[in-house]
Amino acid sequence: MKTVVKKSRKQQIEEKATTLFQTRGYAATSMRNLAQDLGIEAASLYSHIKSKEEILQRICFRMAEEFYSAWQEVDQETGGNAAKMEKAMIAHIKVITKDTNASAVFFNEWRHLSEPFLSEFLAMRDDYEGRFKKILKDGMATGEFKLVDDKFMMLTILSSLNWTHNWYKPDGSLSPEEVGKRLSGLLLNGLNNN
Amino acid sequence: MKTVVKKSRKQQIEEKATTLFQTRGYAATSMRNLAQDLGIEAASLYSHIKSKEEILQRICFRMAEEFYSAWQEVDQETGGNAAKMEKAMIAHIKVITKDTNASAVFFNEWRHLSEPFLSEFLAMRDDYEGRFKKILKDGMATGEFKLVDDKFMMLTILSSLNWTHNWYKPDGSLSPEEVGKRLSGLLLNGLNNN
DNA sequence: ATCTCTTGCTAACGAACGTTAGTATGTTTA
DNA sequence: TAAACATACTAACGTTCGTTAGCAAGAGAT
Numbered sequence: 001m002k003t004v005v006k007k008s009r010k011q012q013i014e015e016k017a018t019t020l021f022q023t024r025g026y027a028a029t030s031m032r033n034l035a036q037d038l039g040i041e042a043a044s045l046y047s048h049i050k051s052k053e054e055i056l057q058r059i060c061f062r063m064a065e066e067f068y069s070a071w072q073e074v075d076q077e078t079g080g081n082a083a084k085m086e087k088a089m090i091a092h093i094k095v096i097t098k099d100t101n102a103s104a105v106f107f108n109e110w111r112h113l114s115e116p117f118l119s120e121f122l123a124m125r126d127d128y129e130g131r132f133k134k135i136l137k138d139g140m141a142t143g144e145f146k147l148v149d150d151k152f153m154m155l156t157i158l159s160s161l162n163w164t165h166n167w168y169k170p171d172g173s174l175s176p177e178e179v180g181k182r183l184s185g186l187l188l189n190g191l192n193n194n
Numbered sequence: 195m196k197t198v199v200k201k202s203r204k205q206q207i208e209e210k211a212t213t214l215f216q217t218r219g220y221a222a223t224s225m226r227n228l229a230q231d232l233g234i235e236a237a238s239l240y241s242h243i244k245s246k247e248e249i250l251q252r253i254c255f256r257m258a259e260e261f262y263s264a265w266q267e268v269d270q271e272t273g274g275n276a277a278k279m280e281k282a283m284i285a286h287i288k289v290i291t292k293d294t295n296a297s298a299v300f301f302n303e304w305r306h307l308s309e310p311f312l313s314e315f316l317a318m319r320d321d322y323e324g325r326f327k328k329i330l331k332d333g334m335a336t337g338e339f340k341l342v343d344d345k346f347m348m349l350t351i352l353s354s355l356n357w358t359h360n361w362y363k364p365d366g367s368l369s370p371e372e373v374g375k376r377l378s379g380l381l382l383n384g385l386n387n388n
Numbered sequence: 389a390t391c392t393c394t395t396g397c398t399a400a401c402g403a404a405c406g407t408t409a410g411t412a413t414g415t416t417t418a
Numbered sequence: 419t420a421a422a423c424a425t426a427c428t429a430a431c432g433t434t435c436g437t438t439a440g441c442a443a444g445a446g447a448t
Contacts, residue, residue, distance in 0.1 A: 023305075024305075025219065025221055025305070025306070027219055027222035082386060108302065111219070112219070136385075139385075144387060145385050145386065146385055146386070146387050148376070148380070148385070149376075151361075153385065155357060155361055156357070156380060158357075159354050159356070160350045160353050160354050162353070163349060163353030167349055182343075186347070186350060186381070186384070187384065187385060188384050188386045189384040189386055190380070190381065190383040191333075191339050191340055191342070191347065191381060191382050192338070192339065192340070192383055193338060193339060193340050
């Protein structure tokens with residue numbers, strides 16, 4: 001026996017929109033496209049949502065929240081900075097892989113947010129990136145890490161992590177943890193066989 | 195004395211469009227936006243170009259050509275696969291940093307190409323990615339590289355490289371070569387201090 | 389002097405856009 | 419049973435979109 005949890009219409013709209021925004025992009029997705037995919041008229045959407053941009057806002061800020069709450073796991077790590085970095089990378093990957101469509105929208109479509117949401121979004125991103133930089137700086141101070149430009153390094157790490165939404169398949173052989181471990185192993189120890 | 199090379203109007207249009215496509219996205223950039231930035235009327239654009247999409251096509255395929263011709267340098271490398279990989283990464287970074295705006299369009303807006311251009315574009319991308327995978331496979335066969343999933347590794351490398359267009363500033367302190375060397379050093383040897 | 393090329397204009401086209409108003413119907417709650 | 423809510427409709431709004439037609443003026447080439 002399985003219990004069917006009924007999704008609210010608003011949630012259904014958000015999910016279809018996420019898929020559409022991911023494949024066609026926010027600006028190239030029309031409300032009529034979205035309505036058609038749901039089998040209703042475009043005007044009917046407005047019984048459930050306030051505007052097209054509201055959908056984008058909800059997607060972007062929900063993802064931001066998920067990245068933030070996943071970080072709690074990282075703060076509990078008491079080992080060294082290498083261990084902490086690995087935890088951070090795995091936590092980050094877990095969030096991305098849980099919903100690759102929403103992640104794609106989060107990473108690619110945020111620029112279509114209007115003010116003040118855009119500024120708020122960018123401030124959160126800066127803060128989040130700062131957390132990675134802090135681990136790097138701490139690890140360099142203790143000698144765990146090589147001395148590199150922390151911003152450069154942070155961008156390299158995050159770009160590798162953030163790209164996973166483009167190729168990760170939930171039905172594939174790799175679990176999110178496994179992907180995170182491999183990525184951290186790679187970035188921390190390199191490809192060369194020493 | 196300096197010689198002023200007069201740019202054709204078509205070229206000027208392409209350059210302004212590149213900047214606009216990069217900041218607002220292709221779909222969210224209107225021909226009236228573009229015309230206004232050039233100080234003319236939207237209809238006047240059509241004395242020089244056939245369509246909005248033609249501009250996107252020219253940007254995308256010009257960049258593709260540049261990535262391909264930069265690869266010649268890589269094929270001349272006679273050292274090991276680690277050296278070859280470094281050459282490939284530097285060549286790739288050089289192309290990106292030469293025009294970060296066009297690179298951004300190339301990486302983010304190609305999906306708005308219509309057929310048959312979209313298929314042609316994707317085929318080229320597959321081929322290009324295959325070249326990186328080949329170096330990885332060869333290097334793993336000779337024992338230079340650790341045994342990893344070559345596709346996974348290729349995606350990680352290219353995502354790190356391709357993100358540079360987002361932060362590289364030509365007037366900064368790092369030359370393209372320097373960026374490429376640091377990135378390859380990082381990915382080949384890792385961050386850990388051994 | 390004529391022709392062609394470049395460059396730009398005004399006016400307008402049909403289509404698509406996001407959104408609102410007003411209404412109807414069935415379902416849940418009080 | 420009545421009120422409230424959820425859901426969807428038709429019709430239409432004002433705006434913007436990419437693009438075309440037709441015309442005009444200046445520059446360079448023959």
